[in-house]
Amino acid sequence: MTNKEIKISFEEYSKIDDLNSVDKALCLEAIKALDNSHSPYSKFKVGAALRLQSGKIIYGSNQENVAYPSGLCAERVALFHWGANYPNDPIISMAVTAHTNDFQILAPITPCGSCLQVLAEYEKSQAKTIEVLLYCQNGAIWKTTGIQNFLPFLFFEERLK
Numbered sequence: 189m190t191n192k193e194i195k196i197s198f199e200e201y202s203k204i205d206d207l208n209s210v211d212k213a214l215c216l217e218a219i220k221a222l223d224n225s226h227s228p229y230s231k232f233k234v235g236a237a238l239r240l241q242s243g244k245i246i247y248g249s250n251q252e253n254v255a256y257p258s259g260l261c262a263e264r265v266a267l268f269h270w271g272a273n274y275p276n277d278p279i280i281s282m283a284v285t286a287h288t289n290d291f292q293i294l295a296p297i298t299p300c301g302s303c304l305q306v307l308a309e310y311e312k313s314q315a316k317t318i319e320v321l322l323y324c325q326n327g328a329i330w331k332t333t334g335i336q337n338f339l340p341f342l343f344f345e346e347r348l349k
């Protein structure tokens with residue numbers, strides 16, 4: 189038996205003003221994305237904003253449905269919109285934030301495994317690492333470059349062979 193460890197790496201910023209201006213701007217775009225969240229069941233709004241190489245911003249927000257599994261996370265709403273419309277304009281970074289009136293969110297909201305897996309595949313297909321900013325409006329911001337830091341055990345196409 190061998191014990192193995194995986195080291196991940198990310199940066200933590202205590203407030204939005206500590207970010208560089210480009211990252212700060214993208215976090216503010218993620219707040220805008222909250223406006224179109226359709227979350228009548230959880231009342232938990234999530235907003236995502238992608239910054240593309242051209243400078244274009246793609247928005248996504250969580251879209252719930254009364255048939256619960258039919259809904260989709262904010263991150264994948266944005267990512268699939270990118271894949272369907274702008275696949276040749278690489279994703280440079282993604283910011284994610286959340287809001288609810290029910291309680292104060294005190295830590296960054298992390299994407300679910302499915303969203304990380306989708307991010308990882310697009311990161312690989314565009315051959316360019318993606319920065320991820322997880323922005324808690326009442327707390328810290330976590331930033332990482334490369335999805336592998338948030339999902340070390342990615343499922344890759346090579347595993348199918």
Ligand SMILES: [Zn+2]
Pocket residue numbers: 261262263264299300301302303304
């Ligand atoms: Zn998700």
